[in-house]
Amino acid sequence: MQKKRFKFHLFPLYSDRLIFIAVLFLAIFGSFMIASAEMGAVAGDMAVIVMAVFRQLLFVVVGVAAMAFFTRKSVYVFNERIIVKFGFVIVVAALLATRLFGAVGGAYAWIRLGSFSIQPSEFAKVYIIVAFAKLLAKDNGEELNRRNFKTALIMAIILTGIIVVVQRDFGSGLVLFGIAYMMLLVPRKKEFVLYQHRMLIIFFVVIVLFVFLLSPLGTALLANFGGYQIGRFLSSADPFAYQYDSGYHLIMSLVSFATGGLFGLGYGRSIHKYMNFPNPSNDFILPVIVEELGLVFGFIPVVVLYGMILIPLVRYAFKSVNTRERMTFVGVFMYFVLHFVLNVGGVSGLIPLTGVPLLLLSSGGSSTVASMIAIGIAEAEIIRYRKRVYANNSR
Numbered sequence: 001m002q003k004k005r006f007k008f009h010l011f012p013l014y015s016d017r018l019i020f021i022a023v024l025f026l027a028i029f030g031s032f033m034i035a036s037a038e039m040g041a042v043a044g045d046m047a048v049i050v051m052a053v054f055r056q057l058l059f060v061v062v063g064v065a066a067m068a069f070f071t072r073k074s075v076y077v078f079n080e081r082i083i084v085k086f087g088f089v090i091v092v093a094a095l096l097a098t099r100l101f102g103a104v105g106g107a108y109a110w111i112r113l114g115s116f117s118i119q120p121s122e123f124a125k126v127y128i129i130v131a132f133a134k135l136l137a138k139d140n141g142e143e144l145n146r147r148n149f150k151t152a153l154i155m156a157i158i159l160t161g162i163i164v165v166v167q168r169d170f171g172s173g174l175v176l177f178g179i180a181y182m183m184l185l186v187p188r189k190k191e192f193v194l195y196q197h198r199m200l201i202i203f204f205v206v207i208v209l210f211v212f213l214l215s216p217l218g219t220a221l222l223a224n225f226g227g228y229q230i231g232r233f234l235s236s237a238d239p240f241a242y243q244y245d246s247g248y249h250l251i252m253s254l255v256s257f258a259t260g261g262l263f264g265l266g267y268g269r270s271i272h273k274y275m276n277f278p279n280p281s282n283d284f285i286l287p288v289i290v291e292e293l294g295l296v297f298g299f300i301p302v303v304v305l306y307g308m309i310l311i312p313l314v315r316y317a318f319k320s321v322n323t324r325e326r327m328t329f330v331g332v333f334m335y336f337v338l339h340f341v342l343n344v345g346g347v348s349g350l351i352p353l354t355g356v357p358l359l360l361l362s363s364g365g366s367s368t369v370a371s372m373i374a375i376g377i378a379e380a381e382i383i384r385y386r387k388r389v390y391a392n393n394s395r
Contacts, residue, residue, distance in 0.1 A: 070376030
């Protein structure tokens, strides 16, 4: 009897290969740019640079393996009790455990395991996508009531509160709550309509308030208050008014964009990464990319690759009639788009700096692995959607 050979396919049948390709290109491109950015952080020490790149490539390999696993094995096979209740306890415990370790940049966001560290908030963002899709997506006649909606909202508030108050990581808390908020608007259930209408009103009020605070009158009011976050808000509105304080790094970021121009100075030739950025390979990776490769070979390819991930997710979210699929697509979309908007907007002065990484480009194992897991979860739902469409068209 002939033995069956095990065959591994990076791109499973019915998966969206363009998304996979974009993720791989971003991760590899990011590793090369991290190598260049680390020159500024370690003053050209080649041994440290090689180790940093090796670590990042290791994270990419682990992330690709995790992405492939979750593409083939849907996380939703676990029942609601395991995902929503048991999973919530694990995530809360991991977030609280960060207080046992020292702060980095004022934030207690990491669990250290020897030379490696884990940032639980990155995995909490992926968890909230899965938990909400499991709790609020009932497409098979299962019971669904307002209690499910309230439970989901309370979960989001608790996790956001721990990240912001206990960990002192406002950026990650904002991303997690943004993901949860938009996912709560997805289910088309009459039991949720009243809450969703109120949430939309609150959303538009917050947008108007945010625009007002960035206006001259709003910044004048904020100037009467102190605090690190207020300083970031004021410096984003007028960085040159705070050029020796909270606006310094933002000004240097803008100078890097201007220096890079259309075609950049050349790979490895960034000047400002050596002295003007606190985290050149993380929060400020984009200014380094643009300064070295310019808009044409740096920024535009990044936008195109992100578009190859985000546009299909939006398309599948609109096409699918399955609530779980739509919530998963919206959740993963918001995860990536919030990181992109907050990072790019922050380093370009359009919005206050929040310190969130640019997914798949910035250094860091937790963000790299977590984002690839999110893509794997979305790909599993894409396969499910495409199989159903193919079956219906074959009848």
